[in-house]
Amino acid sequence: MDVAILLYEGLTALDAIGPYETLTLLPGARVKFVARERGAKRTDSGALALVADYSFAEVTSPDVIVVPGSSNSTRSAMEDAATIQWLRAAHETSRWTTSVCSGALVLAAAGLLKGLKATTHWAAMPFLAAFGAEAVQERVVRQGKIVTAAGVSAGLDMALYLAGEIAGAEAAQIIQLIMEYDPQPPFDAGSIGKASPSVVESARHEMARLSASGAKAS
Helix, strand or coil: CEEEEECCCCCCHHHHHHHHHHHCCCCCCEEEEEECCCEEEECCCCCCEEEECEEHHHCCCCCEEEECCCCCCHHHHHCCHHHHHHHHHHHHHCCEEEEECCHHHHHHHCCCCCCCEECCCHHHHHHHHHHCCEECCCCEEEECCEEEECCCCHHHHHHHHHHHHHHCHHHHHHHHHHHCCCCCCCCCCCCCCCCCHHHHHHHHHHHHHHHHHHHHHC
16 A cells, blocks of 8 residues: 655645654555655755655555645645646545645645535634635544645544554554554643633744745745
């Protein structure tokens, strides 16, 4: 089973690495980092790069597609014709097409979410409607073979859900235990519905700064 994780300049590292760590433990899975061109892709922090060992031309019919998001480069991925063309073509034969965080907007730009419910990072929710999708404030949303996850860390939950659908609940639980994924955060501020108004406001300002810095860099 081929799992293709899309890479592009400016992606958020955990959006890709969370599903990678989970799905690589599936029996028979071959996880491949795929991009328009082979080579290193710098993440949105600028401090880390992930390497695409495969180009779009080399992975045309993956069983599973994972599209990560970005704090400042989602629009670039949405507007890249080669990326959109590959997604549309690969989705036609995939068993599962998934996204993490604002990666849902890339799926939406490819026309894959029209008329469907989907989730994404809370800050990106308003943009889904522009592509004909119905934004849902949930951790993981499935619509047929399309599965979208909320922001960043939700990619782990999405990948475990996917593991359960592909290999069964026990196999997914084994993977969860191997990863020791037992979240017990020291603060209860992991969603916009739980964080205080001051924390939400500060988070919005920080995300706007990150987005602006990414735009200047590009």
